[in-house]
Amino acid sequence: MSPAPLANRLLTRLQHYVVFADDERAAIETACAGPPLAVRQRRDLIREGDRPRGVNLIVDGWAFRYKTLEDGRRQIIAFHLPGDLCDVHGYILREMDHSVGALTPVRYVEIPRDQIEALAALGPRVNQALWWDALTGAAIQREWTVNLGQRDALERLSHLFCELIFRLRVVGMVDGARCEIPLTQTDLAEATGMTPVHVNRMVQELRSRNLIRWKGREFEALDLDGLCDVAMFNPAYLHLDHEGRHLDANG
Amino acid sequence: MSPAPLANRLLTRLQHYVVFADDERAAIETACAGPPLAVRQRRDLIREGDRPRGVNLIVDGWAFRYKTLEDGRRQIIAFHLPGDLCDVHGYILREMDHSVGALTPVRYVEIPRDQIEALAALGPRVNQALWWDALTGAAIQREWTVNLGQRDALERLSHLFCELIFRLRVVGMVDGARCEIPLTQTDLAEATGMTPVHVNRMVQELRSRNLIRWKGREFEALDLDGLCDVAMFNPAYLHLDHEGRHLDANG
DNA sequence: CGTTTCCTTGACTTAACTCAAGAGGAGTGG
């Protein structure tokens, strides 16, 4: 349940992929040394049409990306948990094509453009770690496409729960099978492309099958394997398997 | 209708974002100088579980990414048109979490890992162009999420047609409002998360509204504005607006 | 020129949506 030390979440995260040399580690720590910023719950970090100033690193709290259609329909595109980098190199696409909001109060650090470039210039390892971050994000987005396109309501909801549990586990925010999920059923509806009413019915169904317990923010997977089965969840797309083992400073 | 010169599609594509210096241009040309490979129609370029050797550049033909669930349901995740880079730095995620197949006969070039790294090391412009490519791909994936989550069948199909037209236009494969779309209605069904029967009905509907003409591979948007309206299509997510104007070799 | 693939249409079924109303909390102010 206790989150990883706040000191440097970016380092913690990137080290899932690469073991850095000392100078690289120092540079990453410097990059995150900026003043911490805060957004209140249900406010936006950045809006569609804005120019991103740099890359945002979520230190605490949950954020989400969303996109709104002309007629007001809204789709949640992604969730960001503590330790996530929002839009690595997002400033390259000069204008945001979607918005990012805070689900809970969020603390974050803005890493300016030149700092990111300096990191990338340090050598292939840091650069590749940044790519790794962006590519796992893309893999998650692909899986959401599959989820929305092929799975039915119950499978879809189960799949989202599975993904959140696995991702929270990486950042040490799961205790056994319990974690905090600060989402309303309406949030889940916007993420899974269904109505809040139907989300409710599917939650009831998962409860009645003794797969989950969920009250307020307290979530527990009573039978994670069962939940994964319902969802046809295969965690391969999260690419969690080569944490720190893939490349290291000694070759 | 005539495609951009085959000589170097990667260069053509990246120059939509950056105007390169001579040495950069030369390096990119070298990277694509590998022997052209070919895949037959409806065969796979790479399968889920494989280790990508490098980055694939589509020279000719259409490819598509897809993912299959345990029970056989299949979702098409993306289409790749001539000039597209498949999985920039895909080798970083050591194992493919999905497959890539050929819709038509496809000719492509495999750019090996070290060549990509050499390109990235040339300096920020080339590196940023590669990021730009990956990030626009991610933006498209996000839009597909919105499409599947929020739009109904008619809107969804219209949106996909709009996207394809806009993307084909960039590579010079649209003549007026006419282009080749080598997809079956079953392909469209797998991309839009609906049944082939329902795709057919929606195609009929678009025809009867005089929005499209489509026979064999010959596609024509009779009223592109109307089609965009139906789809609530906003091309901003394709980030086509700063072609070559953003960064150039002279600062 | 036969075979396979793709498209088309109709009749019926179903998963998910809509509308509506009530219950349970959480927070606020009198």
Next chain:
DNA sequence: CCACTCCTCTTGAGTTAAGTCAAGGAAACG
């Protein structure tokens, strides 16, 4: 401390968009 509001969750009844199943026709292919 109670009354109030607001928000989220819950449940029921009726509707609809999309799916299923089935069969015929057109086109492409080898």
